[in-house]
Amino acid sequence: MxxxxxxxxxxxxxxxxxxxxxxxxxxxxxxxxxPMMVLSNREKEWKHHSVxxxxxxxxxxxxxxxxxxxxxxxxxxxxxxxxxxxxQWLGENHISVRLSGxxxxxxxxxxxxxxxxxxxxxxxxxxxxxxxxxIERLLxxxxxxxxxxxxxxxxxxDGMKLTSLxxxxxxxxxxxxxxPNQIRLWARRNLAVARSGEVSQEERRHAQxxxxxxxxxxxKSNYFDPIDPAEARRILDEELxxxxxxxxxxxxTIIQINRTHTLPAYGLLLIGPAGxxxxxxxxxxxxILKLPWTTLDMxxxxxxx
Numbered sequence: 001m002x003x004x005x006x007x008x009x010x011x012x013x014x015x016x017x018x019x020x021x022x023x024x025x026x027x028x029x030x031x032x033x034x035p036m037m038v039l040s041n042r043e044k045e046w047k048h049h050s051v052x053x054x055x056x057x058x059x060x061x062x063x064x065x066x067x068x069x070x071x072x073x074x075x076x077x078x079x080x081x082x083x084x085x086x087x088q089w090l091g092e093n094h095i096s097v098r099l100s101g102x103x104x105x106x107x108x109x110x111x112x113x114x115x116x117x118x119x120x121x122x123x124x125x126x127x128x129x130x131x132x133x134x135i136e137r138l139l140x141x142x143x144x145x146x147x148x149x150x151x152x153x154x155x156x157x158d159g160m161k162l163t164s165l166x167x168x169x170x171x172x173x174x175x176x177x178x179x180p181n182q183i184r185l186w187a188r189r190n191l192a193v194a195r196s197g198e199v200s201q202e203e204r205r206h207a208q209x210x211x212x213x214x215x216x217x218x219x220k221s222n223y224f225d226p227i228d229p230a231e232a233r234r235i236l237d238e239e240l241x242x243x244x245x246x247x248x249x250x251x252x253t254i255i256q257i258n259r260t261h262t263l264p265a266y267g268l269l270l271i272g273p274a275g276x277x278x279x280x281x282x283x284x285x286x287x288i289l290k291l292p293w294t295t296l297d298m299x300x301x302x303x304x305x
Contacts, residue, residue: 038108051065053095077107082178144177172188232288
C-alpha cells in the first residue's frame, strides 16, 4: 500500500503509517454519497469549503486544513483507487486546494477538489484547468485492478489539451495505472525519446506530438476483451467485398489479440491507389476492435516534418 511522504527530510526512526484504505469505484461523478475520499472528522466537523494541502507529517497520511486558529491535520481514511496518484502529485508539488465535502458518520466525504492560487509557481499543469481535466479523466476511467497497484460557475477540463512535456508528464503520473498497461509503456518510451539529448530535435518533436495525441484520448482498460471471430467476419463481409487475403490477415490478428488481450506489436500497412478500399478496411478494423477511428488527410498538412 503506497504512503505519501512529501518530507524533504525523511524520518528514519519512525516508519510512516498509512491511515487510509483504498476502495474501487466505477462511478463517473463524485457526490457526498459516493465521494472521492473520506477524511477523519473525529476532532471537529469540517466546513463545506475547506482549504489546505495534502501532506504526510512524519507519521500519518493526512490533509492539513488551513483554519483561522492555525493548521489542523486530519487523517485520510478512504481513497478512490483511481485518484491515489493524483493526491500524491498534489502533495509532492504542495498545491493548495479547496475541498467541497459533507460531514457524515463515516467522516468528511470529499466530492470535489479545486486548485487555488498555486503560490507563484511556474508549473502550468498545476492550474485548476489541468486539475479538473485530470479529475474528469480519472472518474471516467475504470478502477485499476486490485493486484495493480463549490462554485456556482463550475470550471471543467473540456478545453484542456496536453501539449507541453510538463503537462504530459504530470498527466501520466496522475493517471497512474488507470491507463492501460500497453499505453503506459508506450508513453514512457516516447517520453524518454522526447527528453533525450541523444536524438535529433526533429525526433524529439515527433515524440512529443505523438504523446500529445495519445494522452488526449480517453483510454479505457477494457478495449481488448476477447473478440468473437464470427462477429468479426460478419463485420468484414458487411463492410468489404472480396479481399479474402486481407480478411484472413485481420482474423489472424484477432486470434492473437484474444490470446494476449492486447494489440500486437506490428500494424497493418495498406497500400493501393485511391478508391480501392483502404479507408474502408481501417473503418472495419476499428468497428471490430471498438476503437476510436479518425483520418488525417496528409495532403492538407504543410509542415515539412
